[in-house]
Amino acid sequence: MTDLDVSPAHRSAREVLSWSRAGVDPALRAAVDRLPESMRGIAGYHFGWWDEHGRPAGADAGKAIRPALALLGARAVGGSVEQALPAAVAVELVHNFSLLHDDVMDGDTTRRHRPTAWSVFGVNPAVLAGDSLLTLSLDVLAGSGNPGAQQGIRVLSTAVQQLLDGQSADLAFEERGDVRLAECVRMAECKTGSLLGAACALGALFGGGRPDQVEHLRSFGERMGLAFQFVDDLLGIWGDPEVTGKPVFSDLQNRKKSLPVVAALTSDTAAARELDELYHADRQLTGADLARAADLIEVSGARAWSQGRADDLLARARVHLRAAEPVESAARELDAVARLATRRDR
Template sequence: MTATEAPAPPTGAAEPPGAAPPAGDAPRPLGTAFQAEHLALFEPALSAAVHRLPAAVRRVAGYHLGWWDEHERPLFGPDTTDEAASIRPALALLCGEAAGGDAAAALPAAVAVELVHHFTLLHDDIIDGGGTRRRRPAAWTVFGTAQALLTGDSLMVAAMDVLAAGPRDIAPRALHDLAAGLQDLGAGRGAELRLAAAPAPTPDDCREVIAGKTASLLGCACSLGTMFGGGSAGRVRLMRMFGERLGHASHLADDMLGLWGDPRGTGGAVHRDLARRKRSLPVVAALASGTAAGRELAAAFETGAEFSPAVLAHLAGLVERTGARRLAADAAAEHLAAAAACLDAADPPPGPAAALRAVIGRVAARIP
């Protein structure tokens, strides 16, 4: 899934570096995947974890998260968060409840996965040369590459620290699970770099990226939440599979929105991924289709010319004519059906089950 940004700014004055966040000074809501009672738990916990960072990296982390400017002055701009911004920690808390525990018990899982997510975003912006994040300069362009890298590393260590402070019977398993997830994330990032350089990429190359970059972290959110909720090893496995399938579908929805999404809903430019020549699964499937439309698309990509709005609309039509849009939509639907089957097999209590099925519905609703 295309990574979207997390907490919006705190609502009080910035504290001295290293200070604990005052009551009521947590970030604004992350998105509608959260239930109100979960937000009340999660926001202060994430804020506290960030405030425990060393002063230099805390400053960069809060800037990256959108809480303050480069001088730690609180921001009060428009809320630019959306549904996907909240899905990782929301899943962790819901899975804690689905395992028979309560959301508070799963807080370490929710905070850890969100810290890891932002570790990856800080590094991705540097690797990709991305100059903006949340419609303002990316952290590395403001604080320098080295400081942004160190901040990302610090967030990863903070995630481990959060899990290590959990119950003694859970913390070792949770750390092992997170370590496996981090390895998968690294493999997914490597696959993404290979995909960008491949002379003739295939849809399987795209699936490898999705499995490593998006599905692994959502799977980790669900397995960790289930662990902290007291779930059995079998239920942890099922909920990891649930999260992974949900991650595949969510990433495919993002791929489709990048080609055919309404900019009024996505917040991005129309056909934005085509304008960047991004090798998303629908684009790669179209290029590899062997059709006349696919060959025309390939020829356009090879020109290196900047595409006008009219050309972008034509190229989006070419991708659709190859059958790639239907392929992506069908794959997303299959993943969502598999996620639902995993959820049914885990047999959670009715309340958490309904909330998790609602998350499946939200992902389905994002498929254009």
């Protein structure tokens, strides 16, 4: 038994995430240390371990939700978290591969309260570093020695393909004026729900879970992930920059077709028509424009609708969690992480 397997009773969600980060980081660092030096430097900067010159920095490395889901998924089916450590590392590598690429494609210059990797090292090096993390994630699973490794590679590869499909749709939406709400929801299912579902499934698989447990935990993670995206999109408009690490109204500034935006644009209201004019104005949006756009989304009812959908999805995720017949302590912590991930003030 390792320190990872020692689980105090009644931990809060934040305590669980701190436990996950502390437990996964040594293995994550060891994996990243195997990268070529050119990739290792950018990856370490992105993870917050050092500055652009390679000096220790200790910056924010993210919430570690996905690795926590993998570790708890193993515990939920009666396995040890040590068994699931390669799965946890792999999903964190994939998540950060996607962030490196997303920042380039979205033109974001800030992540986790510091300049994005591409804005420091350049676009091409950041893209290559993301590719390197993706390749490393599969290598970690292949070299784990776990009996479920081969199936795990298929699970993760499928999730990555869905993630890429979702990102492709997200980018295409920026050029279209006729995005339907159903296809926007489908985009979010692929872009966010797929990897959170894979994290839970991989943990259960590496922990020796039954096929039905693996599938129910995957469904739990997918629905939690979509709820997470609804809340994340709300934070992209109304979130506190001190919490989100991004400027206020950042998604509106980029004219992203996020879930609340598309819900507002398709609401057939006067607010929808005014928002459409703002979103398709052939000029840079001012601070007043962005504040007005946020007001229009709220007036249209899209903010309340998004919050309601997140709550409904969380309830449906819990149904699948119970159906997996999980170990009680792990189920309690999975539920706590899901509730934290879908809070408006996270």
